[in-house]
Amino acid sequence: MATAAALATDGVTDTRQRLIDVAVDLFTRHSFAGTSLQMIADELGFTKAAIYHHFRTREQLLDAVVEPILERLRVIIGEAEELRGVHARADHMLTGFAALAVENRVVAVLAADPAVSEMLRSRRVWDELIDRQMALLADVEGGPAGMVKAAVVLAGISGASGPNFAGIERADLHRYLVETGRRALGLRAPRSSRTTASEES
């Protein structure tokens, strides 16, 4: 058993990261609501006191899991919004979101969890990001049809990049997701090197 005192030395960052990694794993297997701090403690052989040293609540831990993903999302959205043309903007959003989902498979679980979205939606900054992300995709067609299409593509990419598809190579999975998203949204594959580069990242 690691004690809070032992963790409070120079291993503090590593311990924090291990807690986050185990939380991602348990959220992916049992959903957010189905994962307790006690389960995370048990998985690591920690006491609950050792966890409290880093995270007081499960919600704080969720924040730590979600924050870097949101930060990347914010960058992708900002880049997309600066491009000229509805199609180029949608394409950048699509390829960026697919890369994010493939690299962070917990997105599949968290994006679809009503307990998680309720919590995140209650924060203005997250709510605004989701709206901007939706708008970038929905503007290709406009109206409610465009909104539904955007929702299908985002939910579909999240869902299909989940733990069930762990057997497919990341680069292949990303390419298939982007192809499917483009067809669903009615986008043509751009020939610019920018998009090719972001697909390979």
Next chain:
Amino acid sequence: MATAAALATDGVTDTRQRLIDVAVDLFTRHSFAGTSLQMIADELGFTKAAIYHHFRTREQLLDAVVEPILERLRVIIGEAEELRGVHARADHMLTGFAALAVENRVVAVLAADPAVSEMLRSRRVWDELIDRQMALLADVEGGPAGMVKAAVVLAGISGASGPNFAGIERADLHRYLVETGRRALGLRAPRSSRTTASEES
């Protein structure tokens, strides 16, 4: 407070259905893992004993929620498999699944919940249904690309028919979902009256 004795009379079917309806509502808002039998009891002003009269565990209640949906899914899959041609089969599966998701918005929540899919996947009959459903859509393209496309379409339709889109008319939502699915899978809208009828149902 209703007592178990009071419920055991001719109101027994109604009470069972009310329990299921409240469960659907709470699963939709808080996820399956985030909903306890106690919460369901509180919502209805029942004692927990009254609920035990109908469902011993939350899992039994989930079964009661899921069973009629699975039964409809089984019918749609069976109908699709009897059609001639990969495209006709995929199109019937697509339109049928979209109708199911639009009419049972809890599908959006349950389909994406790892706690739920773990439980359902452990039953052979459900696992086999999912595989047949995936195959009907994946066969349009074949290989891993076809599988990913099928997964995007199924997860996308589930996700986009969830509680967030409660404001769109069901018939419109169904039409947009089917259009998006057809484009994603590379299906042309068929001209036969069969599909038109099922889209309007």
